[in-house]
Amino acid sequence: MDGSVKHVVMFRFKADTDEKKIAELIRGYESLPKKIEHMKQFEWGADMSVENLHEGFTHCFITTFADVAGRDAYIPHEAHHAYVEQLLPYLEKILVVDFHPNERVSSRT
Amino acid sequence: MDGSVKHVVMFRFKADTDEKKIAELIRGYESLPKKIEHMKQFEWGADMSVENLHEGFTHCFITTFADVAGRDAYIPHEAHHAYVEQLLPYLEKILVVDFHPNERVSSRT
Numbered sequence: 001m002d003g004s005v006k007h008v009v010m011f012r013f014k015a016d017t018d019e020k021k022i023a024e025l026i027r028g029y030e031s032l033p034k035k036i037e038h039m040k041q042f043e044w045g046a047d048m049s050v051e052n053l054h055e056g057f058t059h060c061f062i063t064t065f066a067d068v069a070g071r072d073a074y075i076p077h078e079a080h081h082a083y084v085e086q087l088l089p090y091l092e093k094i095l096v097v098d099f100h101p102n103e104r105v106s107s108r109t
Numbered sequence: 110m111d112g113s114v115k116h117v118v119m120f121r122f123k124a125d126t127d128e129k130k131i132a133e134l135i136r137g138y139e140s141l142p143k144k145i146e147h148m149k150q151f152e153w154g155a156d157m158s159v160e161n162l163h164e165g166f167t168h169c170f171i172t173t174f175a176d177v178a179g180r181d182a183y184i185p186h187e188a189h190h191a192y193v194e195q196l197l198p199y200l201e202k203i204l205v206v207d208f209h210p211n212e213r214v215s216s217r218t
Contacts, residue, residue: 006154008117008169010206045115045208048177051184053205060117060206062171068157075160095204096162097119097169099154 003100004040005065007074010057010095017090025090028083029061035079038070039063057095071098112176112209113149116183119166119204126199134199137192138170144188147179148172166204180207 013022026044033039041064047054065071074080122131135153142148150173156163174180183189 005157006152006169006171007158008171010204043115043210045211047206047208048114049116049205049207050181051205053203055204057204057206060115060208062115062117072159094162095119095164095166096158096160097156097166098158099156099169101152102154 003067005068005071005098006101007063007065007071008095008097008099009061009063011059011061012056012092012094013058013090014092021090025087026059028086032079032083033063036074036077038065038074038077040066040070056093114174114177114180114207115210116172116174116180117204117206117208118170118172120168120170121165121201121203122167122199123201130199134196135168137195141188141192142172145183145186147174147183147186149175149179165202 013025029044030042033042042061044059044061047058047060063074065074122134138153139151142151151170153168153170156167156169172183174183
């Protein structure tokens with residue numbers, strides 16, 4: 001285990017949020033790594049699972065921090081706060097789980 | 110965007126599941142990449158988020174498949190099915206979201 005932290009976030013937007021607004025809000029999240037140096041990696045996508053266990057969440061975002069200190073600097077960062085203020089009025093639900101990756105198995109390459 | 114698929118799974122175990130059983134069930138999940146070649150990368154950890162938005166989930170697991178075909182081969186795979194049968198009696202809740210990573214930004218290295 002290295003000390004890195006995976007920060008997994010899921011959104012469901014309110015039903016009356018149009019596609020243009022959703023795209024704008026996602027671009028806002030995408031712009032954060034340029035503003036917050038602690039975000040070492042960032043990837044996101046729309047749910048395309050087929051097991052019907054998504055609990056209504058439609059988008060997933062994974063940020064990697066180098067360490068807990070990076071995560072702890074991100075949360076109160078002014079750029080993060082400004083983004084959350086823009087975002088929250090359009091969210092129906094959100095989920096956030098952080099973890100230290102215990103394993104990075106590449107089974108076969 | 111490459112064609113890879115991130116398969117994000119969250120668990121909450123039933124309250125009467127002891128730590129030994131939880132460790133055993135996690136080892137079972139960890140053993141799957143050796144049995145299912147489609148699991149190209151696997152990482153997991155216990156929630157250590159501080160924003161209190163975990164919705165009760167306590168563990169997160171991220172599997173990477175090379176493509177949708179890999180994900181679609183994993184779901185009905187007999188080793189996956191056998192694991193799910195062992196696991197389900199101990200789960201209070203589960204969440205599964207899959208996505209194509211649209212972005213892999215490394216802001217600074």
